[in-house]
Amino acid sequence: MIIDALACYRLVKLVRDDRITQPVRQAVIDRQGPPEKSKVSYLLDCPWCLSVYFGAVLTLGRRRWRTGVDALARTLALSAAAGLATQYLDQD
Numbered sequence: 001m002i003i004d005a006l007a008c009y010r011l012v013k014l015v016r017d018d019r020i021t022q023p024v025r026q027a028v029i030d031r032q033g034p035p036e037k038s039k040v041s042y043l044l045d046c047p048w049c050l051s052v053y054f055g056a057v058l059t060l061g062r063r064r065w066r067t068g069v070d071a072l073a074r075t076l077a078l079s080a081a082a083g084l085a086t087q088y089l090d091q092d
């Protein structure tokens with residue numbers, strides 16, 4: 001459960017906040033409009049919304065492709081843990 005929670009958190013951060021996905025978010029906003037006017041843009045900006053969908057994908061994916069989802073979830077969870085640790089341990 002903790003692995004999946006951290007994996008879900010990391011997926012939300014990846015889609016919503018990471019610089020690498022900024023061009024995709026901007027393309028959605030350019031096409032659909034800002035989050036205040038577009039449900040699709042709002043979805044990409046809403047951590048609670050994204051977490052429901054990513055949680056469902058992880059849960060259902062684990063039933064169908066257990067080994068692959070286990071590896072993906074562990075990778076994402078380790079990334080989340082490292083990011084959180086860096087955020088709190090590197091404060092001056």
